[in-house]
Amino acid sequence: MKVFRALLIIVGVFIASGAFAQSSAELKRRRDKLTQELEQLNSEYQQTASNKKVSIKQLNILKAQINLREEKILNINSEVRNLDNQISKSNNTVHTLQSQLDQLKKDYAGMVLFAYRNQSAYNKLMFVFAAKDFNQAYRRLKYLQQFGTYRERQAGYIQGTQKELHVKINELDKDKREKSNLLTEQEKEKQTLGKQKNDQVRVISDLSKHQGELKQQQRDIQKKIAKTTREIASAIRKEIEAARREEEERARAAARAAAAKAKAENREAPAAPKKTAVKTTSEILNATPEAAKLSNDFLGNRGRLPWPVTNGQLIHGFGTYTDSEGIRNDNNGYEIRTANGAPVRAVFDGEVSRVVDVYGTYTVIIKHGEYFTAYSNLRSLTVSRGQKISTKQTIGTVYTDPLSGDATVIFSLYKGTTAVNPKLWLADN
Structure with missing residues (x-):
């Protein structure tokens, strides 16, 4: 029974270690990714810091580094x-295994002493013949036969427990x-964080000297975002209205075809279809089998869509946020910082619906x-309206x-x- 409890302890340790290792591995991967992003931002900051004139980019990079x-x-x-949890569990396990090992050794010492006292064949025979009856003699004989095997097994348990104790x-x-x-x-990170917060105060102080210029820049940015939206x-x-007209035209064409067929067969033309209820946006956009399949495929990849850039950091997420000037802004998508001139890619198969010029930049x-899906703040294009697009x-x-x-792309996603x-659609970056 004691041996069985020891085995349960060992199994429990392995299970707990597995759960810990998984959680620890995930945290380590995240730490390594954060370190990589910080190194990239540090490289960008060093480039901007070489310019004597303090810029908004320096402030933005500092904010990103601090976050x-x-x-x-x-x-x-x-x-x-x-x-800490693992160390505590390991300490408990070591103490338990040590206690178990001490008990096993004590039991084994008792068996060795018994074997020593009864090592001669004469003593063994006397032990058997001293039985009260045949059944007891038989049981004593079987006991002597099993005793050696049990002692070997106990020695194996001791060795296994010692090995497990050493591993733990x-x-x-x-x-x-x-x-x-x-x-x-x-x-080290805390010290660096403190230094960067001091740098942030200094940069803000320098930028405040050009407050009017900065506010105008912010207003221009908000004006551009509002126009893009x-x-x-x-x-x-316009796309929904075009789809509605196409469906109506298909219905009229089907009615004309049915009337022409009835006339050719010298039959009475079918009655005009009754006016149906107004269709929803979803029904209009999924009117064709191809469109319905594409919608289902897109929905089936929810949470697994690739990011619109291969490398980037999220600046502002979906919803309302307050900028450095204290201005509240509504963001209909993801604002993502990436490298200068970085390629922007489609997140799923589809067709280019519109290409819009917004103050000298493009939105696809x-x-x-x-x-x-909408991709805003593009410098150049490699696609045109009506073109079929594949994922990435x-x-x-x-x-x-x-x-x-700053090189930023604004990615938006709409259902109708x-x-x-x-966040609900893109894969973890």
Whole structure:
């Protein structure tokens, strides 16, 4: 029974270790990704810092670095908590295994002493013949035969427990070293974070000297975003109206064909179809089998769509946010920072519905059945209206703002005329 409990403890340790390893691996992957993004931002910041004139780009990069570094510190905190839990469990396991090993050794010592006292053949025979009856003698004989086997098995249990104890002690030492390294890294990140927050205060102070110019830049950006949003909404409404007219024309063509066939067969023309209820936007956009299939395929890839750029950091997500000037803004999509001149790609198969020029930059709208995706702030295009598009196909390159130095693409997703949160549709970046 004691041996069975020891095996349960060992199995439980392996299960707990597996769960910990999975969680720890996920946290480590996230920490490595944050480190990579921070290194990239640091490289960009060094380039902007070489310019004596403080720019909005410097401030934006500092803000992004601060946010990522704070997230990395929180990530390290989670890793340390995991390690603390694992170290505590490992300590308990080591104590339990040590107690179990001590008991096994004690039991084994008793068996060795018994075997020593009864090692001669004479003593064994006397033990058997001293039985009260034949049945007891038989049981004593079987006991002597099984005793040796049991002693060997107990020796095996001792060796196995010693080995497991050694493994757990090594794991415990490894976890303690890893925790120490994480705490060192965390302290380094905190120091860097403090320095960057001081840099942010300095940059804001320098930029405040040009407050009027900055506010005008912000107003220009908001004006451009508002116009882009209106253009997208207008383009989608036009697409819906065009689909409605096409369906009506198909219905009229079918009626004409039926009338012509009846006339050719010298039959009475069929009665004109009764006026049906007004169809929904979804029914209009999915009127053809091809459109319905594309909508279903798009919906089936919810949460797995690729990002519109291969490498990028999310600046503003879907919904309302407040910018550095304290202005509230409504964002209908994802604003993503990427590299200068980076290619922008379609997130799914579809057809280019519209290409719109907004103050010298382009917005491409792609139709996916009843769904639409929009890619704004493009410098150049590689597609045109009516062109069939495949997933991850390049549709243009991102525009870089000469004043801020930021290369950002705004990605929006609509179901009919309703904007939806891209977070629910895009894969983890």
